[in-house]
Amino acid sequence: MTRLSGITPSGHIHLGNHLGAIRRWAAESEPDDLYFVSDLHAMTLPYRPERLRALTRENLAVLLAAGIDPGSVFVQSDLVGELGALNWVLECTCGYGEAARMIQFKEKAAEQDSARLGLLTYPVLMAADILLQGASEIPVGNDQNQHVELARTLARRFNASYGEVFTVPAAAVPRAAAGVRDLADPGRKMAKSAQQQNGVVFVLDEPDVAQRKINRAKTDDLRDVRYEPEQRPGLANLIEILAVCTGVSPYAAARTATTYAQLKDAVAEAVLEELRPVRERARELLDDPGELERVREKGARQAAERASSRLGAALRVAGLR
Template identity: 40%
Template sequence: MSEQVAPQEAAQKKKIIFSGIQPTGVMTLGNYLGAVKNWVKLQEDYDCIYSVVNMHAITVRQDPKALRENTLRAFALLLACGLDPEKCLMFIQSHVKTHAELSWVLGCHTQFGELSRMTQFKDKSQRNADNINAGLFTYPVLMAADILLYQADMVPVGADQKQHLELSRDIAMRFNNLYGNTFRVPEPYIPENGARIMSLAEPQKKMSKSDDNQNAFIAILDSEDTIIKKFKRAVTDSDMEVAYREGKDGINNLMTIYSAVTGKSYPEIEREFQGKGYGDFKVAVGQAVADHLRPVRENFERFYADKAYLKEVYTAGAERALRLSGRTLEKVYKKVGFLPA
């Protein structure tokens, strides 16, 4: 992306959207359909800023070699899913020092009680009782810095991040009240058709890569055979009718997935499988998902094999991100009374 056409540095006509994804090593079908697929659409109409947030990842213990590999894989996966560095700003969080620097200032304007009320901290503390660290506690402050550095208008959020975004808004408003208008107060972006994908094994809960049951989730790099086998094992019910209604959690989930990858409405799906068994339906969903993900798998193999290109893209992205975020940080430092260097 040339300096002349960089959308983030042109006169702001489009609204700014920021979002990040952790480098977990596995992106599920839920992550893809619920978030990343929508990111691809957003880059056409907004100034989008996307980050692989590897600094957030170390709130739990990481193997350093695996974290480096997973960070690169996550970046390659975003490209494979359709993010275009000519249309959006993409970077790796730890490459842009302003995130950590603003986080300290914002942490000094965040109340202990506010962080104590974060439900995600409570949940993660219970799961990681041997490592309840300060970073896990102040995680939402770093998230606020991620967003506020770029004067984001909107942030795509799922249900598990709404509380963190509310805190980001509170911090921004508190800082603005103390020092004058400094931060844009971000709004949540709720996509019209955001697909909430549930576990294939326990359709009452969200699909998760951390599920002990490997058949409960689809990884977007799973092979075609693996995807179809997992869908064949998906939990349904004894009703044997493909219809979207209350009490049919397993079938509702499969219909949601099928609709998301084919564009078909629920009534169209019901007509398509009228009089057919669940076996036919599960195979059709599996095949549709495998076909939909095939370009992603092929693109990933191509991008991940080209380490020089990946470095070129994330280095250029970090340089632009530092330039953009530096403007906000400079303003913040001046407002709080830091002496210029």
């Protein structure tokens, strides 16, 4: 079984990404699992090329620094030739209505004065990501489940029309992840794209910066430390972060402090210790561009080799070879 997961370099990787996904990828990865930096997906909204290039390198370095096997990691655009070919074949297999009814397209297009065509066709590219690597299981949240269903539909349709080439993937509900909230606004998730970043702890933040953000986290006026997520979301967010970093239940984490100041100090200490080795290793990789490029090139070669026979078969049965 091959599981495939990706991260889009739309911003710096933050604590929520690390605790909710990346740390688990490193700890639970099986030999055939694959992880990629989906830089092509970041182009569906306005972006700056130099920032995309830098964030792609940074995201790759963080994945490697977290302990994910370098042989399982690649950058999406390093397969642009293979993906471009398969993406066109799949676009010619997909109906316009199927793409246009994607919920994320409707929501994001409504926020744009003029939505990019890539925003409409992005789910087909996601299907190409999945089918090219022969992935059988795609761990996704509810916001991406519709896209995996489209990949399933296109795989079945192509196989039925031209010949059995693609594995039909299945969406998998990932194990309950840490739902880290914005420290300054616990009513929303911690996000790379947050306009105000004083509530977002980034993996590569310097320790004093991360500690300052945690010390300024929004709580309430009650002062006693109790885990009540519905009534006291800001306090609960801090308690949950401490619980995940230290491997205890939120209720046990709450009992380790009697004041908000003590709790924030404990959270800062746990977060800094959790992120320290990742930050240090990622910095080493970013400071050694030759080594990072070597790992990236090797990952690209391995990903291309995995995809080669499958792409060749798809092009052949589709009448292109």
